[in-house]
Amino acid sequence: MSFDDRLLLLFNSDGNVFLDSVMLTLTSGFTWIPLYLGLLIIVIKNNESLVQVLWAITCFLLCVGFSDVIADFIVKPSVARLRPCNEPSLAGIVRIVNGYTDNSYSFFSAHASNTMSIAVFGAWLIRSRLLTTALVSWSLLNSYTRLYLAMHYPTDIIVGLICGVLVGSLTYMLYIFVYRRMTHSPRFVSSHYTRTGYSLADVGVTTLLIISSILYAIISATYKYEL
Numbered sequence: 001m002s003f004d005d006r007l008l009l010l011f012n013s014d015g016n017v018f019l020d021s022v023m024l025t026l027t028s029g030f031t032w033i034p035l036y037l038g039l040l041i042i043v044i045k046n047n048e049s050l051v052q053v054l055w056a057i058t059c060f061l062l063c064v065g066f067s068d069v070i071a072d073f074i075v076k077p078s079v080a081r082l083r084p085c086n087e088p089s090l091a092g093i094v095r096i097v098n099g100y101t102d103n104s105y106s107f108f109s110a111h112a113s114n115t116m117s118i119a120v121f122g123a124w125l126i127r128s129r130l131l132t133t134a135l136v137s138w139s140l141l142n143s144y145t146r147l148y149l150a151m152h153y154p155t156d157i158i159v160g161l162i163c164g165v166l167v168g169s170l171t172y173m174l175y176i177f178v179y180r181r182m183t184h185s186p187r188f189v190s191s192h193y194t195r196t197g198y199s200l201a202d203v204g205v206t207t208l209l210i211i212s213s214i215l216y217a218i219i220s221a222t223y224k225y226e227l
Contacts, residue, residue, distance in 0.1 A: 001089075007154045008084055011147035012094050019148070020097045021221035027111070027145035031213055035138065038206035039122060046198045051182060056125065059175040063117035066167045071113050071160065076105035084150040094150040102151060109152045109160035115139035116164025117171065124172040126203065127194045134207045139164065141214070 015023075025031055043056045083106040084094050119135035126132075143161060146152040152160075192200055 004153045004155050005084075005090065008147060008150070009094065011144065011154075012084070012150045015095055015097070015148065018221055022217050023145045023148045024098060024100060025217035025220055026141060026214070027149060027151075031217060032138070034209040034213055035206070038209040039118075042126070042198060042202045042206050045202055048183065052179070055175065055178060055182070059121060059125075059171050060118060062174075063121050063168055063171050064114050066171065067113040067117045067164060068110055070163060070167070071108055071110040072104070075108055079107045080105055081107040081153075081156075084153060090150075097149050100149055100151075106152055107156050107159070108163065109143065109146055109156045111146050112139070112143040112152075112157045112160030113164040113167065115142045116161045117168040118164075120165050120168025121171050121175070122168075124169065125175070125196065126198045127196045128198065128200070128203045131203045131207055134210045138210050 039060065040057065043060075044053050047053045047056060083102060083104070084090055085096055085101045086103065087094075116136075116139040119132070119139045122135050123132040139161070143157045146157060147154065194200065194203065
């Protein structure tokens with residue numbers, strides 16, 4: 001058994017019905033719809049023109065698009081690594097949570113790459129330590145669920161996170177290159193705004209939506225567990 005296998009089992013083997021429910025909820029994209037709406041609202045409220053709003057939204061979508069293309073259409077078919085839940089040598093060793101499996105390839109994690117690219121781009125765009133911490137934590141939490149559910153090996157997650165950092169940063173470079181040609185971008189020095197002009201109140205609301213989604217997963221799991 002490889003080191004990657006042993007490390008995976010540390011995250012996957014020690015579970016229970018309550019945590020199973022929490023992880024299944026947190027790994028679902030639907031759980032994070034409030035976060036996506038929060039990012040949408042903060043972009044709409046804190047940009048001066050429709051063109052600026054559309055460009056910021058486009059770049060968020062490009063983060064996901066670039067990550068997906070690299071992971072799902074280039075690397076995964078080339079490497080063709082089976083997911084832990086489908087690996088014959090790990091059959092009967094890894095826990096399959098409530099029959100949750102996926103027949104696509106494992107290396108590398110699109111979940112890790114997508115979420116980290118959004119987190120990094122959002123961090124560069126908004127420049128709030130609070131929101132950056134919340135977004136990065138959200139990405140790492142999503143990545144953890146993929147290990148717990150035996151959907152990825154640790155190396156899949158690590159490479160996915162690195163890819164996400166690169167994609168998010170490069171997308172921001174593209175964003176700022178175009179943005180500076182469409183508008184003047186003053187530097188904000190205020191107790192009410194971030195350096196890039198985003199309202200701290202709106203930052204707080206978006207951060208609260210992330211926390212609320214996590215609480216929803218816990219409350220939902222508690223309800224199912226009691227049943």
